Amino acid sequence: MKSRSLIALTTSALALPGITSTANADSPPTESSFGYRVSTYEEDNLPEEFLFLGDPERYDITIHQFQLVTPVGENYGLTLSSSYESMSGASPWYALPVFEGEKSIVMSGATIHEQRRDYNLSLRRYQDNGNYAFSIGTSRENDYYSWSGGFDIARNFNNDLATIAGGVSVSNDDINPTDAALFNRVTDESKRTSSAFVSVSQIIDQNSLFQSSLNMTRHKGFLTDPYKLGDTRPDSRTQWAWSNAYRRFVNSLDAALHLDVRFYNDDFGVNSLTLNAAWYQNLGDNWQITPSIRYYSQSAADFFTPVNDFSLYGVPNSSDYRLASYGAVSGGLQVQTFIDDMSLVFKIERYVTDADYSIHNGQSSPALVNFTRMSLGVSYTF
Amino acid sequence: MKKSLALLPLIIPAGLVCSSCQPVQAWERGTLAKPEMAIDADPMETTLNTHIFFSKEASNGGHNAAGGGCGCN
Numbered sequence: 001m002k003s004r005s006l007i008a009l010t011t012s013a014l015a016l017p018g019i020t021s022t023a024n025a026d027s028p029p030t031e032s033s034f035g036y037r038v039s040t041y042e043e044d045n046l047p048e049e050f051l052f053l054g055d056p057e058r059y060d061i062t063i064h065q066f067q068l069v070t071p072v073g074e075n076y077g078l079t080l081s082s083s084y085e086s087m088s089g090a091s092p093w094y095a096l097p098v099f100e101g102e103k104s105i106v107m108s109g110a111t112i113h114e115q116r117r118d119y120n121l122s123l124r125r126y127q128d129n130g131n132y133a134f135s136i137g138t139s140r141e142n143d144y145y146s147w148s149g150g151f152d153i154a155r156n157f158n159n160d161l162a163t164i165a166g167g168v169s170v171s172n173d174d175i176n177p178t179d180a181a182l183f184n185r186v187t188d189e190s191k192r193t194s195s196a197f198v199s200v201s202q203i204i205d206q207n208s209l210f211q212s213s214l215n216m217t218r219h220k221g222f223l224t225d226p227y228k229l230g231d232t233r234p235d236s237r238t239q240w241a242w243s244n245a246y247r248r249f250v251n252s253l254d255a256a257l258h259l260d261v262r263f264y265n266d267d268f269g270v271n272s273l274t275l276n277a278a279w280y281q282n283l284g285d286n287w288q289i290t291p292s293i294r295y296y297s298q299s300a301a302d303f304f305t306p307v308n309d310f311s312l313y314g315v316p317n318s319s320d321y322r323l324a325s326y327g328a329v330s331g332g333l334q335v336q337t338f339i340d341d342m343s344l345v346f347k348i349e350r351y352v353t354d355a356d357y358s359i360h361n362g363q364s365s366p367a368l369v370n371f372t373r374m375s376l377g378v379s380y381t382f
Numbered sequence: 383m384k385k386s387l388a389l390l391p392l393i394i395p396a397g398l399v400c401s402s403c404q405p406v407q408a409w410e411r412g413t414l415a416k417p418e419m420a421i422d423a424d425p426m427e428t429t430l431n432t433h434i435f436f437s438k439e440a441s442n443g444g445h446n447a448a449g450g451g452c453g454c455n
Binding site for chain 1: 403404405406408410411413414416418419420421423424425426427429430433434435438439440441442443
């Protein structure tokens with residue numbers, strides 16, 4: 001029997017909605033494993049200098065993640081994953097023309113409390129020369145429901161030195177905003193998303209490998225944010241992302257280098273560049289410490305306006321800071337220890353944005369978000 | 383023709399990388415099989431990070447996604 005490739009060359013499948021996290025190896029799991037992780041995500045308050053009205057305290061979110069990976073028979077692997085989020089805080093509602101100096105942002109008045117639950121299931125069949133998987137998932141909030149499904153397949157070539165993979169997925173989102181009558185919001189809208197990817201992976205030598213993938217995602221339907229006043233967006237969006245990953249193991253230091261770069265473009269007019277670097281440093285057999293750094297820069301959407309222009313009713317326009325031009329730098333530090341069949345992990349990450357960090361054109365927003373995220377997790381193999 | 387042009391971003395870097403590739407036998411792939419050498423070394427971490435960046439940035443794609451969409455803002 002031809003040996004199966006030992007390495008993970010198919011994870012670009014994870015780029016699609018409906019295709020969930022699966023085992024890394026290109027062979028079925030031989031043991032079951034369970035993982036739990038709790039994370040806190042805290043956004044900095046909106047600076048008083050920009051706040052015109054509302055609550056400056058932005059989102060605090062607690063996230064619980066669960067994942068079970070288990071073999072099914074000799075050739076299948078099943079992955080069940082779920083997460084539960086509880087969030088509270090305020091978010092930018094709209095932006096006024098500069099008033100009283102630089103105060104322009106109106107935040108949502110009342111603190112928002114909300115929960116989100118998602119469930120994902122993936123069944124992967126492993127073969128001599130590759131694998132394929134079917135995945136389904138749901139995500140539910142009190143005002144939002146999404147389901148998704150996907151399929152991906154990978155084939156190994158050239159004595160398993162190269163892998164070509166591809167996949168498709170679809171999802172449907174139903175949106176039923178709260179307090180619709182009070183704030184003249186839409187009551188029942190939906191959007192459909194379809195996505196496809198292809199990727200090429202190559203083993204370079206005994207210590208390094210490379211992967212390049214191309215993703216296309218198309219959204220149709222209601223793409224406006226119903227909780228932002230005066231927000232109107234086009235009813236379709238096509239996104240392209242070209243991602244490249246390089247992994248190299250440095251034997252003399254017992255460490256692995258991860259380098260990632262992504263180029264992104266969509267027909268909202270957003271272009272972006274994402275750079276990631278991480279250094280997985282092993283310390284003996286039981287510890288690993290991983291510093292990481294990420295740089296992100298995006299241009300503004302064609303219809304972004306720093307302040308709302310309410311005369312543009314029905315015409316695409318938005319003051320959403322996420323559609324502004326800006327750059328972001330984040331740094332993280334992860335510490336992991338391995339004790340028999342169990343591992344413990346802790347990570348802290350700080351994310352800072354600034355209009356001046358961007359290498360792209362376009363107007364920016366005073367409502368850019370900074371946040372701190374901490375995670376604590378445990379996994380057990382049995 | 384247009385579809386094949388769209389694949390150029392994959393073909394060109396793969397070709398450049400392959401020009402320096404060496405034959406690696408199955409028994410020589412122990413280092414490549416280390417968990418920290420996976421494209422996605424920590425799927426739970428990737429799921430969370432992708433979800434956060436999906437919610438807070440205009441771009442997405444190329445990393446793990448936590449199921450379908452969400453109303454996160």
